[in-house]
Amino acid sequence: MSTIERPLPAEVFSGLDRVGPVPLYAQVAERLEALIADGTLPSGTRLENEIAMGERFGLSRPTMRRAIQVLVDKGLLVRRRGVGTQVVQGSITRRAELSSLYDDLAQDGRRPTTEVLVYEQLLPSPELTQLLGVEVDHPVLHLRRLRSADGVPIALMENHLIAAPTVGREELEHRGLYEMLRERGSTMRVARQFVTARAATKEEAKLLDVRVGGPILTLERTAYDQSGQIVEIGHTHYRPDRYTIEFTLVAK
Amino acid sequence: MSTIERPLPAEVFSGLDRVGPVPLYAQVAERLEALIADGTLPSGTRLENEIAMGERFGLSRPTMRRAIQVLVDKGLLVRRRGVGTQVVQGSITRRAELSSLYDDLAQDGRRPTTEVLVYEQLLPSPELTQLLGVEVDHPVLHLRRLRSADGVPIALMENHLIAAPTVGREELEHRGLYEMLRERGSTMRVARQFVTARAATKEEAKLLDVRVGGPILTLERTAYDQSGQIVEIGHTHYRPDRYTIEFTLVAK
DNA sequence: CAGTGGTCTAGACCACTTA
DNA sequence: AAGTGGTCTAGACCACTGA
Numbered sequence: 001m002s003t004i005e006r007p008l009p010a011e012v013f014s015g016l017d018r019v020g021p022v023p024l025y026a027q028v029a030e031r032l033e034a035l036i037a038d039g040t041l042p043s044g045t046r047l048e049n050e051i052a053m054g055e056r057f058g059l060s061r062p063t064m065r066r067a068i069q070v071l072v073d074k075g076l077l078v079r080r081r082g083v084g085t086q087v088v089q090g091s092i093t094r095r096a097e098l099s100s101l102y103d104d105l106a107q108d109g110r111r112p113t114t115e116v117l118v119y120e121q122l123l124p125s126p127e128l129t130q131l132l133g134v135e136v137d138h139p140v141l142h143l144r145r146l147r148s149a150d151g152v153p154i155a156l157m158e159n160h161l162i163a164a165p166t167v168g169r170e171e172l173e174h175r176g177l178y179e180m181l182r183e184r185g186s187t188m189r190v191a192r193q194f195v196t197a198r199a200a201t202k203e204e205a206k207l208l209d210v211r212v213g214g215p216i217l218t219l220e221r222t223a224y225d226q227s228g229q230i231v232e233i234g235h236t237h238y239r240p241d242r243y244t245i246e247f248t249l250v251a252k
Numbered sequence: 253m254s255t256i257e258r259p260l261p262a263e264v265f266s267g268l269d270r271v272g273p274v275p276l277y278a279q280v281a282e283r284l285e286a287l288i289a290d291g292t293l294p295s296g297t298r299l300e301n302e303i304a305m306g307e308r309f310g311l312s313r314p315t316m317r318r319a320i321q322v323l324v325d326k327g328l329l330v331r332r333r334g335v336g337t338q339v340v341q342g343s344i345t346r347r348a349e350l351s352s353l354y355d356d357l358a359q360d361g362r363r364p365t366t367e368v369l370v371y372e373q374l375l376p377s378p379e380l381t382q383l384l385g386v387e388v389d390h391p392v393l394h395l396r397r398l399r400s401a402d403g404v405p406i407a408l409m410e411n412h413l414i415a416a417p418t419v420g421r422e423e424l425e426h427r428g429l430y431e432m433l434r435e436r437g438s439t440m441r442v443a444r445q446f447v448t449a450r451a452a453t454k455e456e457a458k459l460l461d462v463r464v465g466g467p468i469l470t471l472e473r474t475a476y477d478q479s480g481q482i483v484e485i486g487h488t489h490y491r492p493d494r495y496t497i498e499f500t501l502v503a504k
Numbered sequence: 505c506a507g508t509g510g511t512c513t514a515g516a517c518c519a520c521t522t523a
Numbered sequence: 524a525a526g527t528g529g530t531c532t533a534g535a536c537c538a539c540t541g542a
Contacts, residue, residue: 021538023511043385044480049527060513065528075442078480081528082521088442088480089385133295133341190327190340191501197449197467197492215467217449228296228330228340240449247499249443273519275530301508312532317509333509334540 013056028067075248102176110149118144280319327500354428362401370396
């Protein structure tokens with residue numbers, strides 16, 4: 001409720017790194033996000049106007065604006081013309097990123113493990129050829145993995161990958177797929193995702209340790225790399241009592 | 253696969269409205285999106301560099317950049333420094349907006365109908381008070397609605413609204429909730445959403461016409477308005493065979 | 505090395521909100 | 524009327540990519 005404006009400690013505004021690789025707007029956004037996260041800027045707090053803040057940081061208005069916009073896009077700040085910029089209520093900072101389940105779990109302090117059930121090169125079916133946009137004789141890597149956290153099965157993951165013969169089976173047991181692909185020069189940039197639910201099949205029930213016919217949360221993903229090419233089609237089936245998909249929408 | 257650069261018809265670049273309320277960058281983004289949607293700019297097409305395009309439109313580089321960035325954020329374009337801007341493969345333009353289910357269905361040409369099951373003012377429970385950040389004696393509007401499309405039940409929606417005594421019961425039968433709130437000065441700006449699945453209860457099964465214990469897709473949402481205040485907490489239960497949640501992630 | 509996008513600046517004008 | 528964010532311009536320098 002409070003729309004109080006609070007003076008911030010001076011050290012917040014100094015010490016930006018103008019030579020390193022991190023853009024100024026990103027550094028500023030990071031600092032402001034930290035202030036929101038640690039409660040220095042509580043819900044409802046009104047920020048100074050962007051020109052004044054820019055001056056404090058020693059930045060031009062466009063750069064300061066851009067820093068603020070990063071947090072608006074994350075759903076942490078709200079702006080109104082003629083009024084000002086405020087911290088959103090209940091802004092527990094949370095991700096909904098293009099990251100891997102493996103990283104998510106590890107970041108939460110859980111111990112992710114992976115069992116590789118299927119690892120095979122195959123020539124794609126006609127439908128898959130169409131979906132992936134590859135030639136009929138272009139081999140595709142087909143993976144089926146069971147991901148657990150602290151020993152409890154969480155997700156059954158099925159992937160079809162283009163041009164990834166270098167992804168080794170053993171390495172898949174201990175690392176996230178996206179991380180491995182990134183190292184090999186294929187960075188995921190865009191992913192289109194469809195989420196729904198359905199009844200567990202006999203096999204899924206067995207692997208995920210749930211009741212046959214019970215609810216399964218399913219996610220279908222098409223991932224594109226930095227050149228706009230499809231690099232992966234994934235189908236993931238989650239145990240709904242163990243996993244929730246979270247995301248933030250921001251009106252543009 | 254094609255990284256062909258194609259000449260665009262000259263009329264694409266002319267006739268921007270410099271006096272109307274629609275920003276130039278939005279007009280340009282709209283035009284480019286249309287070109288992608290209608291196949292004039294097929295998957296993989298490489299765009300001219302941003303300075304050249306800006307000149308064609310008669311725009312400065314920052315404005316042209318901003319127009320392009322809109323489409324990058326939508327997942328339609330991909331950019332690489334030193335290389336250029338390309339149309340993403342398989343870019344069927346699709347939404348994942350902060351819009352209402354009612355609008356979504358209507359836009360798809362289906363006939364949405366709504367049955368209001370519960371419409372009551374109530375004093376929030378302690379937990380709800382905490383969640384909404386309201387006073388204990390602040391009344392909250394509690395709604396329970398069944399949304400159908402073409403006569404088939406799609407979703408069971410439960411909402412707790414702050415300060416919305418002006419939302420009439422009858423009107424709810426024929427319009428979307430968000431649209432009604434917008435008219436009353438409360439525009440949704442941010443929504444934090446959690447998606448999972450669970451087994452249908454007896455009541456849900458009856459209302460949604462599914463099997464008891466069968467899969468239900470559930471979405472929990474906290475919505476904030478333009479001043480960062482919570483205005484709604486919603487729980488929606490979807491029939492998974494009739495509804496899929498779609499969203500696009502873009503790496504920043 | 506030429507061409508691309510990424511960042512940053514300094515300033516201008518405007519629309520909207522609030523009082 | 525004063526203060527805010529929203530838009531737009533004109534230019535600069537840099538980092539990265541690929542031939």
